[in-house]
Amino acid sequence: MNTWILVVSRAKAKIYETSSAKASPKLIQETQNPEGSMLEHNLVTDRAGSAAHFRGAQHSALRPQHDKHELAFEKFAHQLSKALEEAKRLKKFERLVLVAEPHALGVMRTALASHKQLSIDHEIPNDLIEASATEIQNRIAAL
Numbered sequence: 001m002n003t004w005i006l007v008v009s010r011a012k013a014k015i016y017e018t019s020s021a022k023a024s025p026k027l028i029q030e031t032q033n034p035e036g037s038m039l040e041h042n043l044v045t046d047r048a049g050s051a052a053h054f055r056g057a058q059h060s061a062l063r064p065q066h067d068k069h070e071l072a073f074e075k076f077a078h079q080l081s082k083a084l085e086e087a088k089r090l091k092k093f094e095r096l097v098l099v100a101e102p103h104a105l106g107v108m109r110t111a112l113a114s115h116k117q118l119s120i121d122h123e124i125p126n127d128l129i130e131a132s133a134t135e136i137q138n139r140i141a142a143l
Contacts, residue, residue, distance in 0.1 A: 003121075004028075004093040005136060006084070008100040008108055009129040010073045013080055016133065017093070021141045025133050031080070035072035073104070077111035085115040096120055097140055101127040 005016040005025055012032050016025035087093060096118065100108055102125045112118050122143045128136060 001095060002093045003095040003097060003140075004084075004087070005097045005099060005140060006080070006108075007128050007131070007136065008077075008080070008098070008104050009127060010069065010076075010104065012129060013076075014129065016136060018137070018140070021137075021143065024137050025140070027133065033072065033076040035069075035076070070107075073107055074111070077107050078114075080108070081111040081115050081118065084112070085117055088117050095122075097122045097124065097143070099124040099126065099128050099136070099139070101125065 001019070003018050003020075005018065007014045007016065010033065012030060014027060014031075015029040017028045018025040084096070088096075098105065098108055098112075098120045104127075105123060105125050109120070109123075112120060122140070124139055126139070128139065131139075
């Protein structure tokens with residue numbers, strides 16, 4: 001049974017492929033999310049607006065309502081989900097293991113939920129984006 005292991009961080013994602021828990025996973029794709037590692041001020045193209053309060057001379061800056069890194073990561077998660085859905089449709093994998101730190105895991109789970117053909121077989125709530133294939137194999141062997 002062909003399994004894909006999706007290892008995700010805000011800045012990048014790696015897809016490994018393995019035929020069994022005992023086989024060493026092979027890196028088949030690495031995708032960068034340039035916005036995931038940018039500084040906040042580089043993600044915002046304009047400074048916050050301001051509003052004058054007509055009672056007195058008070059001014060206040062209007063802050064963006066959403067963290068730009070979070071929005072960039074949600075966009076990245078949806079792009080990954082669409083690519084996974086297409087791969088699943090083409091029968092490139094049967095099982096999916098998702099590996100990410102807990103917050104990223106939640107964002108990915110939400111993004112994947114909108115794609116009916118996709119289901120997560122196992123989740124590993126750890127940041128293993130810089131882990132070796134051997135370390136990842138050790139983590140999934142226990143599943």
